Amino acid sequence: MATNKSKSQSSLALHKVIMVGSGGVGKSALTLQFMYDEFVEDYEPTKADSYRKKVVLDGEEVQIDILDTAGQEDYAAIRDNYFRSGEGFLLVFSITEHESFTATAEFREQILRVKAEEDKIPLLVVGNKSDLEERRQVPIEEARSKAEEWGVQYVETSAKTRANVFFDLMREIRAKKMSENKDKNGKKSSKNKKSFKERCCLL
């Protein structure tokens, strides 16, 4: 299907999103809800799946690429490759499982390690399953203050009721790319990655 459209599609901005979080928190459900407008109750692939969709982001047609990770990330090398390929991250936990919230800190560390040379990584902390309020184990304040400490947004959502977090993340990715482009234009010459400090000196 891509062949006819490949030309126009390839000129669209492409934003690469990685779903990260413990098993069972709803990474696949959120992804599938976004892709197909459907709540999928049982979807348990053994490996990561990637999806691409054309969407309109604030009036601009863009493509989003979603990598839905699925546990292989236990192998550090595989995980790091996934994380390296991402431009933005949805760090997902379930508000009904406190352990999954605690786990977000470790996932975040892994992302930061892999992306060490980048200054601000587009990342949203996502408390999923907000429709299960009666089973809440993670107080909203606790999640909010953690996100604040990390300097990122906290959003609650539900794959079941279709709240949507992907657009928020794409806005952050887009903003980062725009500021990087500005940097590049100011500097013109090379595309090699200089450290933040070096870039500052060149400006």
Ligand code: GDP
């Ligand atoms: P993953 O391992 O992170 O990909 O989690 P899944 O997407 O496979 O979801 C695990 C289970 O939680 C499945 O049975 C889903 O149907 C369910 N689930 C996921 N998101 C939600 C949600 O927002 N609300 C409710 N009630 N159930 C959800």
Ligand code: MG
């Ligand atoms: Mg999954």
